[in-house]
Amino acid sequence: MSDLLNQIQALSDADAVALLRRFIRALGTGLPKPELVQRQAQGIADALSLVAAPEEITSEGDIARSALQILAGDARFRESLQTMVSNAHSTFSRSDGQIEVSDLLAVLQSQVPATGGAMQQTDRTAAAQPGLVRALARHLLRTVGLQPSGTQADAEYPVWYATSRKPLDRANPSLGFGVERDHCIHYGICKVFIPKSHKVGSTGSPWWKRLLSATDDRMRVLTTDSLQVDAFFQKMQQHLRQSNVEDQDAVVFIHGFNVSFEEAALRAAQIGFDLQIKGAMAFYSWASRGSVKMYPADEASVELEETPIADFLCDMAMRTGARRVHVIAHSMGNRGLLRAVSQIAQNAERRSGVRFGQIILAAADIDARKFQELCKAYTLLSERTTLYVSSRDIAVEASGWLHDFPRAGLMPPITTAAGIDTVNATNADVSLLGHGYVAEARDVISDIHALIRHGAAPAQRFGLRLATTVDGAPYWLIGA
Template sequence: MRAVVRYVLTAAPEPDRMDVITTALTAAIADAGTGAAYTMLKSRLTGKSPRVDEAISDLEQDPGSLSRQFAVSDALAAAGLAGDRYLRAAARNLVEEVDRRRTLRPVTDLPGGVLQVFFTTDRQPTGDRHPARQFGAARGEISYGTCEVAIRRSAGSEEPALPTLLRPQSRHDPDGHAVLLRSDIELQAAYFSKLADTIAHCPANSALLFVHGFRVSFEDAARRTAQIASDLRFAGVPIFYSWPSQGRLSGYAVDETNVEWTLPRLTSFLIGLLERTQVAHVYLLGHGMGSRALARAVADVTAARPDLAPRMRELILAAPDVEAEAFRRDIAPALTAAGGRVTLYASSGDDALQVAQRTRPYPRAGDSGDALVVAPGVQTIDASIVDTSLIRAAPDTAQRSALADMRLLISRHLPPSQRAGLQAVDIPAGRYWTFNEQEIP
């Protein structure tokens, strides 16, 4: 019999744990990555080390990620740059510049809280007690548990607290990012018992299962799941499945291999979620490469256990990194066989999908334009003018998120014809939908 081991990991990521260069880069990127001091510091770092260049590029995508901040700090140390006095002086100037800009802007104290998020992962534990480093990029056995994530709510939201809100949170990340505070690893039986009980006590008796895409760490997956649940105002239990993505730009080929490797484990977990809880509705959301595993897992469960299929209420694929022809020919018919609703948000501008476009010769199901996939039973939405990254954008960004439309889809079960901001486009292959920029919610 396996020994019972329970880990309780708490995060106390203090700013002084990071070197001053990483701290400066993070602050500037979160502040829109502009200004002479940032440009100067980045130019001095560029070309010194491929690892540093990549780590900065990864951080620019999500400056709220502690795992990405650690990657920059580790890369600077490995390259012998962390102690460079000229770089450190430039970094201090940059911190002062960002602080000056911040003091000129009005402070908006948005409401926030700590959400409980359930997880399953087949990443290998690292043994590090910091939750941002708890699981690495290597393959491992299945682990189960829960996370506590501090989130900042969207402005203007006056709706009731989320079902898995544990407590109010007064200490926010100054830039509004979600923060992973804690992670508990549970044994399988205890995990499913806790999950079933939590779902049973939610008025909606529902769950949201998120499967992340390429270039995402465990920490990033936890943060995004909590923020997605908050932005959707999801009335059920948020869950994420984290497969062993390398979490960096150069990891695409390895990620492709690992997302295929994870498929049977994800399928098994989905069956377990439906069998071992009394959840009435499961909403399934996959992004990028994660859509590849999630779509096939849903198709496999539908074929093997048609009795479970009706409880998979919605399948939402955001910028799916799946070969378009394979999706149209094989996956879409399997997904729609049981009558479930499938929604595909296409966007060739999605950052993760752009990597696929550069490295793979065939169109992806998430591509827009001439390659847009229109298939029977699939509601295709050209989301090119909105953000499909599922990363919480800066508060002052002008770009709207596809999550606004997903919220109407999930909370009110509205078809595209009844969702504000969408308009129909008819082509020989069928009908698809696009966002009307003037009416985006």
């Protein structure tokens, strides 16, 4: 344990609580808009209440020491904490002027549930671990003058869609969309039910878990409303204008193979809800057949989506008024996105008005050489591009075996490219197939949240460790 962690662990309950309160107050008073601090803190609290266990921690000192140890592991806070621990009368100095209370809360949210990390568990804190997130949230909110929201209520979350699928009934698009490709793109909004029992990374538990828990935590699509293309973008623009300035971002999710329209809507809603996207969460649903047996058909289908995806992304960037448009592609959806972005980059007239925020590529089922050949387009059009890879991804491994060529999302070998951050998510995902970590693994969700919210480089994001390939190329490790 470092000297700073030892000093924190040795603090009495009263001293630990006093130090944490002084630290957060000093952090908050430096912000130009105190009301913004409160709004951000409340939003984090709402999200925390979703995943917190019912147990509570009895010792406020344990809460404070745990929080301080977690914060001491973050380079943004370490030096100031060391000064404050050593000098009871020192104040917190923000050298870069960028740190906000939401940064602090986000660090706690992402790190408390994890094992290890910066927190050094005592017998008492280990025993209280299930309730630590909720207790920390309450303690920190009290410090900035807020009360927690309590148990999260059921919610409805809107997701905006564009799809190349044929409607199940052309006369009534509200019935949804099937598996065949149409000759035009359809637009609209789905409203998705989020139960109060929702857990981060899940769209719903298997039947046997619901039976054992006597709780139905399944998300479900409530309505599917169709819109004409102009009305779609006008309505989204109006929606974004009504949001707070810091929330006027849009995120587009492009799903992978073996996904139905309804499944795409649920996954987009889960990602948007868990990432706390308050602007516009959208998804592009290409005509996947929604069956493992139809892999060749899905390959043929996604090859036809290059231009429609390019058009949709350009429209999102140019017609919505969004502050930034971020893109998340999963699995086979990376094939459509890579070709679409390459098309945009090659068209100088189109590219002049198009710029994206974060481009996030996960479990990419695409030939590694083709990826390296075309991926420069990402660096031309985005603020930052991040490629998440894994060695435990059975789905992408099967694709590599089928094609007899390495896939960009599977390691070894690990795919790296100039201007693109590669993150090894092998240790972050413990699911059976190891393929859904972009939406299901808490560490990855927290990292994507940091990317979208702050656009920080890997070295500035909590929980990433630098590594190098055998050729000396840098990449990053996430997870225990």
